[in-house]
Amino acid sequence: MRHGKIKKLSEFPATAICGNDITSSVLYVSSLSIIASGQYAWIALIVVAMVLYLFRKIYGEVVGALPLNGGAYNALLNTTSKSMASLAATLTLLSYMATAVISASEAMHYMHNVIPAMPVITATICVLALFMGLTILGIGESAMVAVIIFVFHICSLILLAGTIMTYLAGHGLETFYANNQYPPSHGGIIQAIFWGFSAAMLGISGFESSANFVEEQQPGVFPKTLRNMWAVVSIFNPLMAFLALAIVPIPEVASHEADLLSYMGKMTGGQWLATLISIDAALVLSGAVLTSYVGVTGLIERITLDRILPGFLLKKNRRGSSYRIIITFFLLCISILYITNGAVEVLAGVYTISFLSVMALFALGNILLKVKRSKLPRPERASWGAVFLALFAVILALIGNIVKKPEPGEPYNIMIFAEYFIPAMILIGVMLKRIMILDGLLHVIEILFVPILKFVTRVNQKIFETIDKIQSQEFVFFTRGDNLANLNKVLLYIRNNEHTRKIKIVHVMTEEEDRETIKKLEKDLEFLDREYPDIEIEFIKLKGKFGPKLIHKLSRQWGIPVNFMFIGSPVDRFPYRIEELGGVRLII
Numbered sequence: 001m002r003h004g005k006i007k008k009l010s011e012f013p014a015t016a017i018c019g020n021d022i023t024s025s026v027l028y029v030s031s032l033s034i035i036a037s038g039q040y041a042w043i044a045l046i047v048v049a050m051v052l053y054l055f056r057k058i059y060g061e062v063v064g065a066l067p068l069n070g071g072a073y074n075a076l077l078n079t080t081s082k083s084m085a086s087l088a089a090t091l092t093l094l095s096y097m098a099t100a101v102i103s104a105s106e107a108m109h110y111m112h113n114v115i116p117a118m119p120v121i122t123a124t125i126c127v128l129a130l131f132m133g134l135t136i137l138g139i140g141e142s143a144m145v146a147v148i149i150f151v152f153h154i155c156s157l158i159l160l161a162g163t164i165m166t167y168l169a170g171h172g173l174e175t176f177y178a179n180n181q182y183p184p185s186h187g188g189i190i191q192a193i194f195w196g197f198s199a200a201m202l203g204i205s206g207f208e209s210s211a212n213f214v215e216e217q218q219p220g221v222f223p224k225t226l227r228n229m230w231a232v233v234s235i236f237n238p239l240m241a242f243l244a245l246a247i248v249p250i251p252e253v254a255s256h257e258a259d260l261l262s263y264m265g266k267m268t269g270g271q272w273l274a275t276l277i278s279i280d281a282a283l284v285l286s287g288a289v290l291t292s293y294v295g296v297t298g299l300i301e302r303i304t305l306d307r308i309l310p311g312f313l314l315k316k317n318r319r320g321s322s323y324r325i326i327i328t329f330f331l332l333c334i335s336i337l338y339i340t341n342g343a344v345e346v347l348a349g350v351y352t353i354s355f356l357s358v359m360a361l362f363a364l365g366n367i368l369l370k371v372k373r374s375k376l377p378r379p380e381r382a383s384w385g386a387v388f389l390a391l392f393a394v395i396l397a398l399i400g401n402i403v404k405k406p407e408p409g410e411p412y413n414i415m416i417f418a419e420y421f422i423p424a425m426i427l428i429g430v431m432l433k434r435i436m437i438l439d440g441l442l443h444v445i446e447i448l449f450v451p452i453l454k455f456v457t458r459v460n461q462k463i464f465e466t467i468d469k470i471q472s473q474e475f476v477f478f479t480r481g482d483n484l485a486n487l488n489k490v491l492l493y494i495r496n497n498e499h500t501r502k503i504k505i506v507h508v509m510t511e512e513e514d515r516e517t518i519k520k521l522e523k524d525l526e527f528l529d530r531e532y533p534d535i536e537i538e539f540i541k542l543k544g545k546f547g548p549k550l551i552h553k554l555s556r557q558w559g560i561p562v563n564f565m566f567i568g569s570p571v572d573r574f575p576y577r578i579e580e581l582g583g584v585r586l587i588i
Contacts, residue, residue: 008218013143014210015228016150017294020287021099021206022229023153023236027281028106029203030241031260034253037196039180040189042242044196045203049234052204054390055359056226057382058366063211063222065369065378067579069298071211072358075365077306078586079372082497086428088361089303091354092212093296094420098351099205100292100333101340104128106258107285110278113259125334127286132330135293138319142290149287156280157236160265160273164243167268176246197393198400203237205355208362209291213298223380240264293326300325305563305583307499308431353417356398363391373569373586377577435470435499438463474502474558476565477587478546481507481517484524486568486588491532493566493587502536506554508546548580555582 009017033041062075070077071092077085101124108123134142210217210225217225244253244260247267256263262281266274301322304313313324366387369376402414430437442463446456475498477490487505494503505525509518522539529537544550555562563583570578578584 011224014217015225016146018209021291024284024288025203031257033196033200036199037192042238045238048200051393054386060223060380069215070302072362079368091357095354096292096296103285103288107282110281131289136323153284163269198397201397209295212295352401360394470499471501476504504538506540
């Protein structure tokens, strides 16, 4: 339930929130790609920009058709099962956790260069706490801070690029020519570009964030955020790699992996520019922490509404912020910081694989949307070729990061990823299968404690009450007079995906409704009632017009949330956009 009227974000603030995350990549992606592919790094980054261009259409189609928070989770939830959607949610959550901790830590490492006496771990906790507080205050206050950081970051990059170009005008491109004399790494040009591409794909992290808070954006803003993020990354990331190759010999790049842009500023503008870039790095990396908070709040709200996580997380304050989600995320980040003893570099494996997996799942969600929801209206469409090409590119980058040999003494990325992914999936699995687990627990208790009859009876009663409470939630399906096969799909979906024993089948009749149609529908439902004895089917006939007003009226009258109401995929003539229906889900 929303508390008060929440002001939605316009184009610039929405771009700033997710843009701080994706544009902060310029601080590290140049060095990563140069180390991986040498003089071909800028080419690898151009290839990444081309792949990101394909994802603009992919994200635009999916979110345009289903403009609800949740990103890849929402796409898969409306095209496949809850289990598959939960996989996407878990990967996205891991990506946000790793992003928040790494960004906060790296930001404070940059500030440590400016203020050597500052304790890094304590300062990291302070950054995480600061942005927790800002997010609790509300999306408007968070956006204001994000805009200031974003503008300062873009201005700093323009200043740095201009200073380096001025320097090159006086000193020439001898270093660039010398760097191009090095033999291709990894055996050839193609291999070098591949490894550079795999490393550089991390430079588009944050592109998925806008989809996780699309409900907080004004209509039409979402595709503009994708365009703006793509434009900034496509310009600055290849440009900075090219400029780095023009002034820094390739062998020196590795020794300045963590502060390459600051080093470039010192070479061409002096210590003042190096300090400015360090301050900018600290600010924009902190802005990436804010992106994580905003994105994870939208995601967790969505999956909690779908009863995957406990409902107590949805409690809101007077400003409409889900403060329990925000505080829980903060505590998880702090726990990771202490588990790693501040050496958060080990989280790179979690960050890399989870982020690229989410991108791949979003492309998969687009394919499923085309196949299963082909009639669903959408403002734009990505071509089949573009989707498959983008999916192939992400899978290549994912493979490259999985098989990449780590530094001596360090584990492979996939091993680090598994340490965090497996426990997270176990937790989600427990929530998805809690009825089965509770039922199994009931049998164990009966076997072990039969002699203590009174104790067993009390426990049985409590567990049955819990199961009844979970299954007492009613669901609604609005039928247009669907045939028996479609109605059977609805009952199968309810049985396989939702914990309930009750469903209302609602048919909104027009004045000229054919009585034979009603009789056939009643006969079909009588048959399904016999076929699904474990589900209580109630057939309701209403006279009126189907639309948002009727949906919200019935939701209030019956006490059934709108996201527990289903419809079939609307046709092109359907008079309403899917977002106008308030969260009604599509299941056939």
